[in-house]
Amino acid sequence: MSKIYVSTTVNGRPEDVLCEAHQTLLDLLRDEIGLTGTKEGCGTGDCGACTVLLDDRLVCSCLVLAPEAHGKEITTVEGIADSQDGLHVVQQKLLEHAALQCGVCTPGFVVAAKALLDKDPNPNEETIRYWLAGNLCRCTGYDKIIRAVQDAAQELTPTK
Amino acid sequence: MSNFGYVAPTTVEETLAVLQRATDQGQRTQILAGGTDVIVQFRSFDNSHRLFVDIKALKETNDIRIENELVFIGAAIPSGVLNENAELKALFPGLLEAADLIGSTQIQGRASIGGNLCNSSPAGDTIPALIVNSALCVIATNEGTRTVPAENFVTGVGRNCLEAYEFLLGFQIPRPSTDTGDAYLRFIPRTEMDIAVAGAAASLTLNHDGICERARVSIGAVAPTPLLVSSAAEALIGTTADENALQQAAQACSDAAQPITDKRGTVEYRRKVVGVLCRRAGAIARDRALSNRN
16 A cells, blocks of 8 residues: 655644554654654553653554644654753753653653643642653652652742 | 555545445454554554554544433543543543543543443443443444444453444433432552453432432443443342442342453452442442432
């Protein structure tokens, strides 16, 4: 079968690519568009390393078929930092709290944590832990990540 | 040469035509909604060639209609979207909680109740909750739509009543009266994101004296398919769904269960736990019915 034409928007930039029906959105981002910030961990939706926003909803890009991206807006970790302001506060706080070691899970945590703070700027610890329960990390033991997100929330809404 | 295909039809007629054509040509089709089971199975166990038929571009599979008598919930709506609908949550707290038990935030951005049913796992969490709410599965066919009660949809482990040229449009559910409450509980060894060892759902309607006039009880993960347990409902009807009646319903569920022993639990354990879950879910459904009425 011939390749499928996909016209999509990634981090605000239009992308026109050809893909196979059985490729995933993760394959499309990494192999066709060249955005390798999004990582493959398990490939079965368990670990969250490949987390992206698909039309403003958090998904595992390994569980989206590439042709499904047609006409959609996708945000990856490359779209989180601002070209003028630099790192997003979530990224800055992850750095400050040393909330990563190997870093494979970090792009997924960044996208998921930012999505949480966009939806709920003042989440409690339980909310953060449940929201990020689909993101696995084998290095940090999670506490540093949770503290970093709490700190980021504090900075975004200092009146807390 | 790759023999995979992907289509995303925009009308029911077009979808049925695609399915019919592929079936006639001997091509395997795979209906795709949220894909959280389909893509995992495709990548992990069975990567044979097929035509993916994405049903998310259809109006019908994304529709939520809340009317005086009936509620329609489209087959492909992600559970995360359903749980943002306050009106649905108020009408079917048990069903929406069952959907909310499945998967992480990321999974809930894609996974649908329709997909949970069509995956037809014995442990599908939303299936007992659909059954107790008397959901009718609305199936698109070449002759129009046909409906199948949720308790008759799943026919075996991973098998259901859909033909290759049919697909699920959504669920037609009687709008619960204000004196009705539903609940679903499952047991898993951790706090979240696991597959049920056993599950139980209940929906009860109490009259103004607090007497149970209508009851439906369903159990999951304890038989090849989720089961409607009429004997458990009969133990509740005509009572105030007090501890004694709930205990009898629990025993009926334990008796109806036909569990297996696997890594998640033994036959004996599942039989006992499903009764406990029935008792607790029944009490929650009763209390919801009472508080809805007030």
